Amino acid sequence: MNWKGVTKSTWIRIITLFLVLINQVSISFFHFQLLPFTDEEIYEGVSVVLTVIVSMWTAWKNNSLTKKAQQADHYLESFK
Incomplete structure (x- = not known):
């Protein structure tokens, strides 16, 4: 190893x-x-943590929704 x-x-x-x-x-x-922690506290904690993580991830990532933005992403990828 x-x-x-x-x-x-x-x-x-x-x-x-x-x-x-x-x-x-x-x-x-x-x-x-x-x-x-009780089961309910763990469930609530996990739900809050996942909500925060997904919200931050979605806000941080480049969300190309238009055709021009998607073409620009493809153009950028061609240089990598």
């Missing part, structure tokens, strides 16, 4: 997965909840 070639985003995903798995095992087997 090449540990030096692993990106930060990969490490974040692996660590997050590990924490979620530990939380799930602690709830299922030991009836101990590491994350002190």
Whole structure:
């Protein structure tokens, strides 16, 4: 394995997965909840976070809706 070639985003995903798995095992087997949130609070939090992320992503990305804008995007892509 090449540990030096692993990106930060990969490490974040692996660590997050590990924490979620530990939380799930602690709830299922030991009836101990590491994350002190109810299901409703988690649902609301995830909904808010996803709404903010999608809103920011949509606002940030180049949304070419007109034919001229789409042609300009195609022209720009030809240089990449």
